[in-house]
Amino acid sequence: DAEITQSPRHKITETGRQVTLACHQTWNHNNMFWYRQDLGHGLRLIHYSYGVQDTNKGEVSDGYSVSRSNTEDLPLTLESAASSQTSVYFCASRPGQGGSDEQFFGPGTRLTVL
Amino acid sequence: DAKTTQPNSMESNEEEPVHLPCNHSTISGTDYIHWYRQLPSQGPEYVIHGLTSNVNNRMASLAIAEDRKSSTLILHRATLRDAAVYYCILKGAQKLVFGQGTRLTINP
Numbered sequence: 001d002a003e004i005t006q007s008p009r010h011k012i013t014e015t016g017r018q019v020t021l022a023c024h025q026t027w028n029h030n031n032m033f034w035y036r037q038d039l040g041h042g043l044r045l046i047h048y049s050y051g052v053q054d055t056n057k058g059e060v061s062d063g064y065s066v067s068r069s070n071t072e073d074l075p076l077t078l079e080s081a082a083s084s085q086t087s088v089y090f091c092a093s094r095p096g097q098g099g100s101d102e103q104f105f106g107p108g109t110r111l112t113v114l
Numbered sequence: 115d116a117k118t119t120q121p122n123s124m125e126s127n128e129e130e131p132v133h134l135p136c137n138h139s140t141i142s143g144t145d146y147i148h149w150y151r152q153l154p155s156q157g158p159e160y161v162i163h164g165l166t167s168n169v170n171n172r173m174a175s176l177a178i179a180e181d182r183k184s185s186t187l188i189l190h191r192a193t194l195r196d197a198a199v200y201y202c203i204l205k206g207a208q209k210l211v212f213g214q215g216t217r218l219t220i221n222p
Contacts, residue, residue: 033209041214042201042212042213042214042215043158043212045209045210092157092210102160104160105159106157
């Protein structure tokens with residue numbers, strides 16, 4: 001069955017280190033998204049991509065970057081991890097850009113920055 | 115992106131129907147109404163969506179007001195597994211913008 005996976009599921013790192021979170025989907029969806037969720041809050045959009053070589057900033061993009069070299073993967077990089085980036089990160093994908101399209105979410109990566 | 119307003123929390127009993135309200139007075143004509151839910155320690159999952167007409171699927175029903183300024187997600191017979199945060203989202207542009215959602219507690 002098609003799916004969306006994230007790795008690692010848990011990560012502890014130190015302030016200032018570069019960290020990359022992986023997201024892989026096997027649906028061949030064009031649209032992929034990264035969100036972060038802090039305790040007691042809803043999801044906030046970090047970056048998104050509508051296809052290969054396309055990337056866009058979301059509402060909380062500072063300190064993060066993404067690249068889209070193929071349809072299946074959208075890795076999220078924290079250039080220099082900060083304690084404020086301790087959060088749970090969710091990747092999502094969607095087939096098209098229509099208003100009726102369902103969005104599928106990964107299981108999440110819990111990142112702790114010490 | 116148009117905003118939605120939901121109660122912070124609701125409580126219901128197992129095997130009873132649950133009606134989760136959502137107000138979206140600034141909805142535009144092309145916005146779809148989406149509902150997602152997030153179970154504890156999991157990513158959000160799609161529940162249902164609609165544009166103008168009421169919708170039913172295996173998980174829930176969506177009742178949309180005639181003026182589209184409000185909608186209600188209906189769980190016909192709640193189970194303990196329905197305890198989650200439910201998000202009502204308007205989707206016209208490509209992005210899903212999440213609000214705070216409604217935390218639903220189901221009592222046994």
